[in-house]
Amino acid sequence: MATTTSAPLLTLAGIRKEFPGVVALAGVNFELLPGEVHALVGENGAGKSTMIKIISGLYRPDAGEMAVGGEVAEFRSPADSIARRIKVVYQELDLVPDMSVAENVFLGGYPKTPRGLVDWAALNSRTESLLAELGLDIDPGTPVGELRVAEQQLVEIARALSQQAQIVIMDEPTSALSPGEVDRLFAVIEQLQQRGVGIIYVSHKLDEIFRIADRVTVFRDGQLVTTTPIAETSIQQLVTWMVGRELSDLYPKSPAVIGEPLLRVSNVSGPGIYDLSLTVHAGEVVGIFGLMGAGINSVGRVIFGASPRTAGQVTLAGQEVGAGSPGDAMEKGLALLTENRKEDGLVLPLSVKNNMTLASLRKFATFGWLWPRQEIKESADYVNRLSIKTPSLRQQVRFLSGGNQQKVLMARWMMRDPKVLLLTEPTRGIDVGSKAEIYRLIDEMAHRGLGILFMSTEIPEILGIADRILVMREGRIVAAFGRNEATQERLVAAAASDLNDAIVEAG
Amino acid sequence: MSAEISTPARSVGASGQSSLQDFLRRLFGSQEGVLFLIVAVLWLYLMSRSDVFFTQRNIGVMLSQVSMIAITGFGMTMLMIAREVDLSVGSMQAFAGVTAMQALNESHSLIVGLLAALAVGAIVGAINAGATLGLKISSFIVTLAMMQIVRGLAYTSTNAAVQNEHKLASFKKVFNGAFIENPVRIPNPVLTMVIIFIIFGLILSRTTFGRSIYAIGGNPEAAALSGIPVNRIKAICFIITGMLAALSAFMLIARMNSGQNNAGFGFELQVIGSVLLGGASLAGGKGTLVGTLLAAVLLGTVNNGIVLLGYNSNWQTAVVGLMILTAVFLDTMRRRMTGQS
Structure with a gap:
């Protein structure tokens, strides 16, 4: 559990980041304590990812200060961030599938024998003890590619331990896990907490956050809305903060009229x-x-x-x-x-309109000749009906947020x-x-x-x-x-x- | 990880910019716009350096040469948008050429000769399609093999060249003549190029077939799941490319007055280079006929300039390589700037 008396591991003060036309982060203040699980929530594009990229050295802030362990940190690259014992476990795991668990855990810093060769015995035994500490029963010699996604994720966390990470950032770690695997991950997170590691936990699954987080920070449109102890809030409250209005009912359900x-x-x-x-x-x-x-x-x-x-x-x-x-x-x-x-839904280089009408082209054509006006009219209707956020129908669909992309695909089939x-x-x-x-x-x-x-x-x-x-x-x-x-x-x-x-x- | 920068909500179709700003932004922001500017600057430069350049005759001859690359390039553009390629179009210049000349000598009919060329193109295109789509082998490999096979067929059908033995008066006019003389003389190859440009340009931008080509290149799985007959459309693109390459070959024999078995060496690279520089990508899903046309004109202008300004004409070969490199470089830069993987 968080010990509020200790000094913060990470402090962000007035961090600001702009991209052409968008303020991704508008002066964010944030604190991560030792042994704390600090959840970040917000809709896609709210600023969570930008903040993580700044902490991990991928982006440099336009303004504001960041301090790690009380010392000012100016990261020029991810290497600077890793050197300050920050570890990010991404959704797409960056492990080498053909190499063994042990080789992956110590990737980049293998134990050496006095003659300068890789000390395989030490490599395997140290990996084994790291895995045991996490309560995992995986053979260090197994190629990572043969493990299930959940196990690969735990290997990533073992790697964080081998690098003696003080701050571990997890981005949607449970999106590919079964309930049993989620439980095991949470047990490992508790282990990390007991060692005093601070964990930033990003997830769309709010029920999970209530299971493991100590505090939660809510983002909306690049602004930090609030930071609050998890015990003092509710799912309903978080959702309201995230969308900026009250979502009275997440699951509207009209009485079904079952037909043929x-x-x-x-x-x-x-x-x-x-x-x-x-x-x-x-x-x-x-x-x-x-x-x-x-x-x-x-x-x-x-x-x-x-x-x-x-x-x-x-x-x-x-x-x-x-x-x-x-x-x-x-x-x-x-x-x-x-x-x-x-993979098999969007045609990324095509426009919002052309993605929408892709499955109904015949409807807008006579003998194969397209009538653009009808196409535009019907696409615009759907953009409004599904409140799809896009600057225009001509916008390439790749630039839309995940939720809006999904709505484009819904429109494709509704059409x-x-x-x-x-x-x-x-x-x-x-x-x-x-x-x-x-x-x-x-x-x-x-x-x-x-x-x-x-x-x-x-x-x-x-x-x-x-x-x-x-x-x-x-x-x-x-x-x-x-x-x-x-x-x-x-x-x-x-x-x-x-x-x-x-x-x-x-x- | 993908960047999660949401686009600020704006109402659809709203634009705060003046039309001039909008026009300039689109001009410089597109491959076609940049190519147009480069061609314009180059033309102005050559006009200032050479009295011959901007004459009706020189421009006519240059564009006639360009038309062969461009016509084949229009088919290749469609094929490359659909994420396929055809390396056999160079050898086609030889094989379709000698076959057409033999047919002309036998039949003494221009139409029969032309149909013979188009048939060869359609058959080779169909074989390319069958091997690529039926056996699921990369079209790069299939057409690399076909490039050799078709060249071999050209060699076996004649030792060096098939001479013009039909002496049809209309034959040489295929390349040198001009159906339109006023107000400016438009040589037949250029007229043909313009007609094909318009037809296929409309097909690409205004038909379900064209839209399907872009969708297939952008994401074949998504296209298939949207009910688009992916293989049929790709096969048609292969056949169109083969036939347009054969049409280029027919113009070539008219220009040389003989069908030569070593014609078209390196032609496939000139074509593919133009398509790439025109804004298409090896990854598929994009490209336009305007881009291909402008890139082909740029290539023709550079080649013309090399001759007019008295440089060693062997530079013309190197220019093609430079063009491909530039095209790929621009494509990579653009992808990096827009954050695509």
Whole structure:
């Protein structure tokens, strides 16, 4: 726990950073105490990342002072920051996959024998003891590429220990972890706290912050809104600070008017899923919950035809949907929003407008000839309807924030007037304001009679918006709950009873 | 990590800048604008240094030469926007050329000769497409092989050159003639280039086909998931490129009055260099015909200037390399400045 009497490890005073046209940080004051977990929250673009980049030496502030351990720090590069015992554990881990755990932990500073060669015995034994201190049972000789993401992350933390880091910054560390793995990470964070390490913890998951943080600092539009002990605030309060207004209901849910069955999936198998059967009715939101790797990411792809379907039948409003043909699926009235915005959703070099209309080009054309005016008109409508923040329709979509990019993709599929919308983790990695917007859209579309199949690894949103919840484990549906019988405990119990996770949770 | 700098909210379409400022910003901010300025400055310089440069005859001849690079370049631009490339267009100058000349000698018909060339182009383009898309091999490797195969075919069909034995009066006019004489004489190759520029420019910017090409190059997975027939569109681009290269070859035999099996050495690099300098990227997703045209004109102007100012004409070869290097350098700089990986 934080000992408020000790001197701060890190102090920021009046830190300011501007980019052309944007004030990214407007005079921020911040303090990190030894043994403290200090959470940073805010929507995308609020200033958290900029502050981390300044602390880690990637950016230089335009004004203000920074002090590490009471001494003024002016970082010219990340190397300066590392020298002052600051370690950043990024979302995209910077480990060398082909090298062993031990080689990664001591990367750049291997123990040497008197003759100047690498002392492999010392390297492995020191790694082993570091891992043991963290309560990890990993062989130091394993290539890092063979470890699960959660274990790789812990290797990064072991590396921080080997560098004797005093300040550890974690950026969305749990975005790829299962609940069991999150527990283990939090245990390791407590270990670090006991050693007096100060931890800056960035996350969009507010419930996590209430589990481990001592204090929380809220950013909005480059301003530091407030810093407060976690015990003196609530999720509702944080959200209000973050979005600058009260979000009365994160999960708007109109009473569902369930109509005819629209989507019927019968005994479908494909990569990662086995014998899947389900029905989505008009006006219904069906949620599929599963942990990372449970196969929920394949469901949409196989139904839509983006991944091969090896068995089974899919029909939409009575019409058979061909296997392996997104074109046919679209023709019949299906739409798919995948979980990887940048990999298979957005066309980054294209404009907001061209990304939106990509799946409905035929609607704006006669014999292949496009009518730009209709395109512009309809795109502008969607920009306003989904309150997408963009300077213009011509703006390249890469320059939008994650939440706005996701809304562009929602618009792409809404424009097609689909009968059933398949959504795979539509709110992954986006800010709470955009999340609320997307939940609102889902509710609105269901209300208009669309069928929604919603795949997610996050329990609160599944509970919040689904009329019916299926639980998937190892590629199979293992449980089904009505809206009123589903609880967090029941979902986790159904989803996590696989062997691996049970071990993690026991350990 | 990606920079999380959100764009301040503004209403769509609002612009506080005057149209002149806006115009200047777009001129200097785009590859096309910069190329236009460079070409303009170069033309003014050459006009001041040489009396011959800005004559109807010199400009006509220069642009006629440029047209062969540009016409093939228009197809190549579409192909490179779609993230593919065709290295066999140089060898095509030889093979489509000798085949067309043989057909002309047999048939004594201009149309048959032209169709023979276009057929060769379409077939080679289709083979490039089939091997690249069907076997999922990089088009760089496939067309590198085709470059040799097609060159070999040209060698096997004739020992050195197929001479003009048909003596068609209209044949030489394909290159030297001018369908439009007034108010200025526009040589046929230049007229052809302009027509093809307009047709394919409209296809790229105003049709679903064109939009699909950009989407495929920018993100093939996203395009496929949006229902775009990725392979079909890429295949069409390969075939178009092959046919436009064959059309260039037909102009070349008209210019040389013979079909030569060693024609077009290094032509593929002139074309690809122009496309790259015109603003396309090896990573796909961008490029315009205007850019390619301006880059081809720039290349032609430099080559013309080298001759007019009396420098060693072997510099012309080096200029192509310099052009490719400049293009890639500019592309890298731009990506760094906009923070793209």
